[in-house]
Amino acid sequence: MKILRILPLILLIAACGTENKKSEEEAFIESLDSVENTGPSIDENVIGEIIQQVPSPLEISVLLKQSGTKYDKSLLNSTDNISNYNSNFKKAVNLGIYGTDLGYTNIYEKNQDGLDYMSGIKTLADGLNIGQFFELETIAKLATNSKNLDSLLLITTQNFNSINQYLQEQSRSHLSILLLTGGWIEAMHITCQVSAKDPTNIELQEKIGEQKIILENIRLLISFYKDSDPKMAELLSEIEKLEKVFNEVEITQTYKESTFEIVDGVMMIKDNSESHIEITSENVENIMRVTSEVRTKLIN
Amino acid sequence: MKKIKYIAVFIMFFGLVGMDKGVAQCNPQAYTDACIPKLANGFNFLKSYKIDGDGGAKSKVEYSYVFTKGTQYMINICAEGSSTDGIIVTLYDSSRKAIISSKVNGQYISAIAYACNTTGIYYIRYTFDNATKFCGGSALGFKR
Numbered sequence: 001m002k003i004l005r006i007l008p009l010i011l012l013i014a015a016c017g018t019e020n021k022k023s024e025e026e027a028f029i030e031s032l033d034s035v036e037n038t039g040p041s042i043d044e045n046v047i048g049e050i051i052q053q054v055p056s057p058l059e060i061s062v063l064l065k066q067s068g069t070k071y072d073k074s075l076l077n078s079t080d081n082i083s084n085y086n087s088n089f090k091k092a093v094n095l096g097i098y099g100t101d102l103g104y105t106n107i108y109e110k111n112q113d114g115l116d117y118m119s120g121i122k123t124l125a126d127g128l129n130i131g132q133f134f135e136l137e138t139i140a141k142l143a144t145n146s147k148n149l150d151s152l153l154l155i156t157t158q159n160f161n162s163i164n165q166y167l168q169e170q171s172r173s174h175l176s177i178l179l180l181t182g183g184w185i186e187a188m189h190i191t192c193q194v195s196a197k198d199p200t201n202i203e204l205q206e207k208i209g210e211q212k213i214i215l216e217n218i219r220l221l222i223s224f225y226k227d228s229d230p231k232m233a234e235l236l237s238e239i240e241k242l243e244k245v246f247n248e249v250e251i252t253q254t255y256k257e258s259t260f261e262i263v264d265g266v267m268m269i270k271d272n273s274e275s276h277i278e279i280t281s282e283n284v285e286n287i288m289r290v291t292s293e294v295r296t297k298l299i300n
Numbered sequence: 301m302k303k304i305k306y307i308a309v310f311i312m313f314f315g316l317v318g319m320d321k322g323v324a325q326c327n328p329q330a331y332t333d334a335c336i337p338k339l340a341n342g343f344n345f346l347k348s349y350k351i352d353g354d355g356g357a358k359s360k361v362e363y364s365y366v367f368t369k370g371t372q373y374m375i376n377i378c379a380e381g382s383s384t385d386g387i388i389v390t391l392y393d394s395s396r397k398a399i400i401s402s403k404v405n406g407q408y409i410s411a412i413a414y415a416c417n418t419t420g421i422y423y424i425r426y427t428f429d430n431a432t433k434f435c436g437g438s439a440l441g442f443k444r
Contacts, residue, residue, distance in 0.1 A: 210419040267409045271417040
């Protein structure tokens with residue numbers, strides 16, 4: 001008989017729990033005004049799988065530093081522009097752009113610049129209700145000592161990964177795509193500008209050329225929203241301009257079986273296949289021009 | 301009235317069973333957290349991958365990432381204790397051709413490092429071989 005008395009209570013608690021969770025989610029979704037987004041034309045899980053394929057812009061920053069390129073703050077998007085970013089579209093795109101800029105400053109151990117970008121990132125993230133993923137105090141502490149570089153890189157990478165995961169869980173993958181697109185455009189912009197100053201750096205030219213593969217993914221991701229979101233349709237047309245100039249780049253591959261050896265318990269694999277990237281200086285110039293045009297529209 | 305009593309007991313029993321299952325569920329986050337610091341020196345962390353085989357219901361868990369020429373990638377596996385608990389990672393290239401598997405001569409290797417010479421999408425597939433928990437984590441790092 002006692003069980004019968006407490007049964008409605010159990011059911012009520014269970015129902016309340018669901019209701020609370022639902023209302024939190026609804027509040028979050030309502031806070032993201034964005035544009036009229038009625039959702040993608042494909043399952044969000046598929047979108048999530050494509051999103052996770054896109055490489056981190058940090059890889060390019062590491063390449064730039066290792067190739068002996070000097071730090072150049074003027075290549076980055078100034079945090080003074082933050083007041084221009086009032087829509088969720090602009091906030092998300094520029095969050096990605098600042099993310100790449102932060103990675104660049106971190107790799108070059110320019111801690112004060114890094115803190116400025118971190119602060120800008122926090123402001124934009126707060127505006128998108130995802131500020132909880134950035135703990136400014138922890139990052140500021142790490143940034144005071146260059147010995148903490150690895151931890152700083154780790155924590156910022158983890159923060160961005162958590163944001164992407166959270167946005168996908170909240171069915172707001174379009175914001176994740178905007179973050180990613182912004183981050184990629186900024187990495188492209190920095191790489192192209194550096195390459196223009198040193199046309200003899202073939203590795204850098206190839207790095208630009210191989211971005212054709214990543215651009216295909218980004219174009220695909222944005223295209224899923226073109227019918228439901230006018231801002232995404234606009235962005236798609238910009239990305240397609242880039243795609244047009246990238247079509248001049250040829251990527252071919254030759255396959256050869258990999259070999260391996262085990263060293264200290266780690267399997268060291270050597271890729272004996274090879275990819276060839278055919279890209280001319282003229283291609284690089286065209287890619288740089290269009291990238292710059294797209295970026296200017298995004299940061300202003 | 302007796303009937304209602306039985307129904308209530310039935311609901312509560314299965315409710316408790318469900319809760320118990322929840323506790324026993326795989327928590328891959330703990331393993332991914334353990335795996336990140338285990339990336340070898342010089343590797344920068346990129347991604348963490350959860351490996352949840354749903355108690356054996358899933359035969360594989362797959363992720364993908366664009367690897368780029370001239371970069372070395374490391375993928376490690378963490379599971380209960382110091383072993384990989386039978387979790388194997390197999391790397392596939394963009395045409396889905398298997399490149400390498402972390403099980404060699406019956407031995408389960410917990411970390412692989414791939415010196416990439418071909419830019420493209422790579423598929424990172426985790427499978428289970430005599431696993432007991434079907435639960436683990438993995439981290440991906442890079443260095444140039």
